Structure formats: C-alpha cells, structure tokens
Amino acid sequence: MPIDLHFLTESALDDARLADFHDVQDRRMNQDSGRFVAESELVVRKLLATELRVRSLLLTAPRLASLEPLLAAGKGDYPVFVVPQAVMDRIAGFHVHRGCLAIAERPRQPVIPAGARTVVVLVDLVDVDNLGAMARNAAAFGADAMLLSPRCADPFYRKAVRTSAGAVLSLPIVRATRWPEDLLALREQQGFALVGAALDERAIPLASFVPPARLAILFGSEGSGLDEDIKHACDTLVTIPMAKSLAVDSLNVATAGAVFLYHITQREH
Secondary structure, eight states: OOOEEEEOOGGGGGOGGGGGGTTTTSSOSSGGGTEEEEESHHHHHHHHTSSOOEEEEEEOHHHHHHHHHHHHHSOOOSEEEEOOHHHHHHHHTSOOTTOEEEEEEOOOOOOOOTTOOEEEEESSOOOHHHHHHHHHHHHHTTOOEEEEOTTSOOTTSHHHHHHTTTGGGTSOEEEOSSTTHHHHHHHHTTOOEEEEEOOOTTOEEGGGOOOOSSEEEEEOBTTTBSOHHHHHHOSEEEEOOOOSOSSOSSOOHHHHHHHHHHHHHGGGO
C-alpha cells in the first residue's frame, strides 16, 4: 500500500493534523486519552511490528529514508508527516535528536497469560525511567507479564516507552485496580509464589534462593522499598548481599531487578 506522505515546512506549526505532537513533554496523553507517544526509530520499528493502531508519524527526512521500506511494506493506513528538524523541535517542545515520533493507541487492558511462569510486580514505582528499565529487564529475561500497583507510574508515558526500548509495547502490563487483592489473587487463583526483593534481615541471600515453578517477584518503591504489609504477604523474602561499604548499601531498583531476573532464569538450565 502506498505511504500516505505529507512534506511540510514552517506551515506545519499551525497544522491541525499535528495537534497530538505539540508539546509532547506534557501529560496530555495519559491513560484516559487512549494514546501514547513512541520516540526514536528503534521504538517506532517495534511499534510497527505490533498490532497496536498507529495514528500518525512525524519524521525528519533522514528517518523517512531509513523507515521507508518498512512503511511501504506495512498497512500504511496512517499519515506520515515529514518536516525539517528545526520544525519538529518547535512542534514537540524539545530537541528530538532521533527525528522520529509516532502517535499510537494504547492497548486494551491485558491479563496475565494463562501459562505464565514469571510475573514482575512493581509496587509504587513512580519514576518513569525506572519503570521503563524494569520493563526492558523483564522482557530481556523472559518474564511473561508485569503487574503494577495502582500508584505506579504510567508505562506508556513517553520516557517510559523510550527507556524500555519498546518492551512495553509487547509485554503484557496489567495495572491492578484492587490492591492488594489483585496481588494476592496471583497466589490464590493462579498458584504463584509471592517473592519479595527486600533489604531485610529476614530475607535469604539470592544465591540460596531456588525459584519455584511459578513466581511473582515483587520490587518496591525507589526510596522505602516494599512496605511491611506487602512483605508480610510474601511467601519468601530475598536479598542481594552487598559488600561491607559505607558508601553503598543497595542497588538502583532496575539494576537489582536485572540481577534477580538473571538468577531466576538459571532454573531453565
């Protein structure tokens, strides 16, 4: 199908068709909007490989040259606007150095897959960069889904999508509506063991932890970690032992997540 191409110049600044791209740093595209922004060629390529509906693309000429074969081979039922870099920056409200933006529709609320073995649970993780990095880790190490507590950041916020390297586009991400009932249902209805990653004297060292057949591994907020009620609900608490250093007593949550998930994947071997 031919690409629906539109080459624009300074007139693009007042073009109503580009309204969704204006000031994409703000929070207009929240969950209620039903849309999100994908940034960078890498993420847009992953977006085009999914079943998510693309509404429009905003590209610079170099990005069009790179993406044109993929666009020509696709459904092509959305407009592709091509503008100079300076115009794109003025529209977006920041320097889009990757020269590639897309507006797409958010996926419908997914569910935990029936055959899932590993679910990453994020509890009150409010930093979008950390959430995006956790999604990337989860996808990289073969987790089947993520469950977010109600207070977690938006996984389809622009920076979260970018930091995840597009992982949020294909990984089932479920936001709990009842908490902690939706968490406890993983154990009571689906047979998952609840494993809390925690700095806690009751926690066993990660090297001693033998992953069960089905587990939901919980990571807490950036500052305080898992609260006592959630720790109490866990079947097991696990920790990464730190070197005896006065400078560092813990890891960034996304870094810790990568270490935990790597260890868990070793059960396959």
